[in-house]
Amino acid sequence: MLTFLTYAVLVVFVAGFVWKIALYARSPAPLLIPTTPAPVTYLGVKMRLMREVVFFESLFKADKLLWALGYAFHVTMLLVLIRHIRYFFETMPPYFEEYQIIGKLAGFAMVGALALLMARRILIDRVRHISSIADHLILLLFLGIGGSGLLMDYALRPDIIAIKRAMTTLWTSPEAALSVTGPGDVLFILHLIMVAVLLLIIPFSKLMHMDGIFFSPSRNQVDNPREKRHINPWNRD
Amino acid sequence: MAHDHEVPELLDDIKTPALKPGSMGHLAPYPATEKHMKPLGFPDARVPDWEKRAVEKMGEMLKKYRSLQVYMDICVKCGACTDKCHYFLGTGDPNNMPVQRAELMRSVYRRYFTVGGRMFPGLVKARDFDEETLKQWFTYYHQCSQCRRCSVFCPYGIDTAEISMAAREIMDAIGVGHKYTAEIVNKVHDIGNNLGIPKPALSGTLQFLEDDMLENTGHEIKLPLDQEGAEVLLITPSADFFSEPHIQSLMGYAKVFHQAGISYTISSYASEAANFGMFIGSFEQKKKIAKRVAEQARALKVKRIVVGECGHAWRVAYSFWNTLNGPFDYLDPRYPVPQHICEFTHDLMQKGALTFDKEANDAYVVTMHDSCNVARASRMGSHPGGQFTIPRDLIRATCNHFVDMDEDTIHEKTLCCGGGGGLLTDELMDLRIKGAMPRVTALKRVMDEHKVNFLALICAICKAQFNKILPMYGIPMDTVGGVHQLVSNAIQLGTNKGIV
Numbered sequence: 044m045l046t047f048l049t050y051a052v053l054v055v056f057v058a059g060f061v062w063k064i065a066l067y068a069r070s071p072a073p074l075l076i077p078t079t080p081a082p083v084t085y086l087g088v089k090m091r092l093m094r095e096v097v098f099f100e101s102l103f104k105a106d107k108l109l110w111a112l113g114y115a116f117h118v119t120m121l122l123v124l125i126r127h128i129r130y131f132f133e134t135m136p137p138y139f140e141e142y143q144i145i146g147k148l149a150g151f152a153m154v155g156a157l158a159l160l161m162a163r164r165i166l167i168d169r170v171r172h173i174s175s176i177a178d179h180l181i182l183l184l185f186l187g188i189g190g191s192g193l194l195m196d197y198a199l200r201p202d203i204i205a206i207k208r209a210m211t212t213l214w215t216s217p218e219a220a221l222s223v224t225g226p227g228d229v230l231f232i233l234h235l236i237m238v239a240v241l242l243l244i245i246p247f248s249k250l251m252h253m254d255g256i257f258f259s260p261s262r263n264q265v266d267n268p269r270e271k272r273h274i275n276p277w278n279r280d
Numbered sequence: 281m282a283h284d285h286e287v288p289e290l291l292d293d294i295k296t297p298a299l300k301p302g303s304m305g306h307l308a309p310y311p312a313t314e315k316h317m318k319p320l321g322f323p324d325a326r327v328p329d330w331e332k333r334a335v336e337k338m339g340e341m342l343k344k345y346r347s348l349q350v351y352m353d354i355c356v357k358c359g360a361c362t363d364k365c366h367y368f369l370g371t372g373d374p375n376n377m378p379v380q381r382a383e384l385m386r387s388v389y390r391r392y393f394t395v396g397g398r399m400f401p402g403l404v405k406a407r408d409f410d411e412e413t414l415k416q417w418f419t420y421y422h423q424c425s426q427c428r429r430c431s432v433f434c435p436y437g438i439d440t441a442e443i444s445m446a447a448r449e450i451m452d453a454i455g456v457g458h459k460y461t462a463e464i465v466n467k468v469h470d471i472g473n474n475l476g477i478p479k480p481a482l483s484g485t486l487q488f489l490e491d492d493m494l495e496n497t498g499h500e501i502k503l504p505l506d507q508e509g510a511e512v513l514l515i516t517p518s519a520d521f522f523s524e525p526h527i528q529s530l531m532g533y534a535k536v537f538h539q540a541g542i543s544y545t546i547s548s549y550a551s552e553a554a555n556f557g558m559f560i561g562s563f564e565q566k567k568k569i570a571k572r573v574a575e576q577a578r579a580l581k582v583k584r585i586v587v588g589e590c591g592h593a594w595r596v597a598y599s600f601w602n603t604l605n606g607p608f609d610y611l612d613p614r615y616p617v618p619q620h621i622c623e624f625t626h627d628l629m630q631k632g633a634l635t636f637d638k639e640a641n642d643a644y645v646v647t648m649h650d651s652c653n654v655a656r657a658s659r660m661g662s663h664p665g666g667q668f669t670i671p672r673d674l675i676r677a678t679c680n681h682f683v684d685m686d687e688d689t690i691h692e693k694t695l696c697c698g699g700g701g702g703l704l705t706d707e708l709m710d711l712r713i714k715g716a717m718p719r720v721t722a723l724k725r726v727m728d729e730h731k732v733n734f735l736a737l738i739c740a741i742c743k744a745q746f747n748k749i750l751p752m753y754g755i756p757m758d759t760v761g762g763v764h765q766l767v768s769n770a771i772q773l774g775t776n777k778g779i780v
């Protein structure tokens with residue numbers, strides 16, 4: 044049942060994600076509005092977007108503390124996700140063992156960064172003022188996912204082999220349900236449910252910033268209005 | 281009157297204020313009346329089913345503007361922009377934090393256009409479009425000068441200026457307009473310029489200025505009007521014809537043309553570079569206003585178009601003209617269309633066509649205010665950032681003493697004068713004074729530290745705003761002037777003439 048739901052969630056997530064991207068891609072950009080100074084070539088724009096995504100360039104200009112925390116969170120999350128690859132394959136190349144330690148450290152750092160981001164959202168009056176309940180809940184959700192992950196690693200280990208089997212054999216033998224034999228397994232189910240909730244809300248929430256950035260006209264347009272006539276799709280003449 | 285308004289005390293540095301919720305909630309502009317709304321194709325008064333109409337209009341706009349759709353969705357409320365708006369820095373009103381200004385619309389967007397907002401309005405802060413919401417929109421979307429400073433710092437480039445413009449267009453669509461801007465757009469359509477100067481008055485002024493220049497320089501420097509077959513059509517803000525210190529720059533342009541030996545003309549039909557279609561957020565109006573220029577360029581058979589010192593006007597000209605009324609294939613392809621007067625003068629200077637006597641400006645220690653729309657929404661020259669270097673090159677070529685203000689307040693991080701975006705109206709004076717505070721703080725510092733006594737600008741609105749506001753902060757009015765005012769002082773007439 045749970046395994047099946049997990050796959051259902053994945054379908055909704057992918058469909059929602061694609062739908063949003065299609066929506067952004069299809070909405071017209073009537074005028075050129077890059078925030079200048081902006082690149083004057085397509086290559087330049089690609090570099091600009093790359094710098095935004097890889098280094099959070101604009102955020103760095105804006106607020107060094109927030110940059111440090113946000114950057115730490117995103118990078119460590121990536122490292123943690125990479126570590127998760129091993130749960131999806133039967134055998135892993137030997138060098139992946141070396142990676143374990145990085146993944147583990149990243150897990151702690153991620154939860155730490157999240158806690159500080161949460162503190163920041165509550166302590167700085169300007170940021171508290173702009174936050175909705177949902178903004179706090181999303182952080183809590185991430186904290187819950189990260190915290191349960193750490194717990195599984197260090198305190199209550201679930202039966203990973205069994206979980207892996209149940210998940211990967213869903214289509215071939217759906218009757219191989221998840222067996223709950225210890226507190227670690229309960230923790231895992233909690234972890235999984237929270238990830239599922241996260242995936243479900245991504246396409247319908249601010250978490251769409253992950254692909255929205257590529258469609259933001261102030262960042263993705265080439266500054267060449269005089270050199271090349273930009274056509275407004277809904278006002279062509 | 282200065283004493284009617286509370287003028288903030290200047291500190292050594294720009295400080296982020298504590299939140300003062302609602303402190304600017306009382307300050308809305310005068311609403312437009314039937315007389316000004318009707319001719320622009322807007323309802324003459326608030327339509328009966330305005331709540332529904334506004335939401336419909338918002339739906340239309342979301343389909344027409346990717347910026348709006350994306351910006352509504354992806355703000356993560358990180359707060360990076362919260363201390364970046366000069367109106368927030370000056371007032372402490374949380375609704376003047378860019379993200380919160382945008383939230384005024386985003387909360388309505390969530391209510392009607394997202395699953396979360398339809399199902400759990402309390403959880404995600406979604407709200408109905410009702411009387412209270414409209415009141416806040418009208419108030420706070422007219423406390424944004426569309427300066428784009430927030431978009432520089434936002435990790436996703438969310439540009440609150442786009443959202444303000446959209447909000448104004450939605451309000452116009454339900455018959456809730458802003459008097460000052462609506463009136464001015466009407467004047468352009470009726471007469472040809474924002475100030476409403478008819479042709480006889482315009483030609484009289486130009487004549488007067490020609491005489492004045494002849495008397496002062498001994499040279500017959502022309503300000504030609506409606507001259508068919510001239511090489512260049514000069515499009516400049518109409519304030520340049522009538523206001524101080526704007527006129528000084530106009531004479532600067534004239535001297536440059538004269539010295540270079542390039543024929544040019546001003547047009548009475550298109551006697552306005554400003555385009556308040558921007559400020560009311562309407563694509564159609566932007567296009568209609570800009571069309572006058574394209575028509576005149578054809579009618580007067582010119583080969584080039586040069587635009588005078590104006591911030592948003594340059595944005596419209598540089599970024600939008602080609603889209604709105606292009607292609608300009610009937611003009612000389614060797615020159616960019618349009619060309620900024622600073623680019624034009626800079627070009628001539630590099631070709632050696634102009635000689636300057638820097639000592640003519642020795643009385644001045646100059647600093648430069650980068651006008652927002654030039655800095656963050658356009659370019660000069662062929663390289664990104666030319667909009668910063670080209671005017672500064674001109675200043676350095678014409679003056680011996682130049683210093684920049686704090687680097688967090690210039691170039692792309694420049695602080696708005698406080699009067700842009702259609703807010704240059706008396707009833708918003710309190711906002712204009714407070715919004716200017718961050719810029720004046722940075723200026724005051726170089727005045728104290730480096731004896732700066734001249735603030736060089738390339739924007740008609742900035743000039744008018746500072747002219748009024750600086751004296752309230754105890755800074756003399758004549759501190760303000762155009763870059764071409766400095767050019768005008770230093771240019772050597774009659775030497776090394778012409779290159780064309």
Ligand code: SF4
Binds near residue numbers: 356358359360361435
């Ligand atoms: S900086 Fe951008 S993402 Fe962050 S709160 Fe402001 S508008 Fe939202």
Ligand code: SF4
Binds near residue numbers: 378425426439
């Ligand atoms: S565009 Fe300028 S005035 Fe408007 S919210 Fe952003 S910083 Fe403030």
Ligand code: SF4
Binds near residue numbers: 427650700741
């Ligand atoms: S008036 Fe000047 S400073 Fe103010 S928004 Fe316009 S360009 Fe910027």
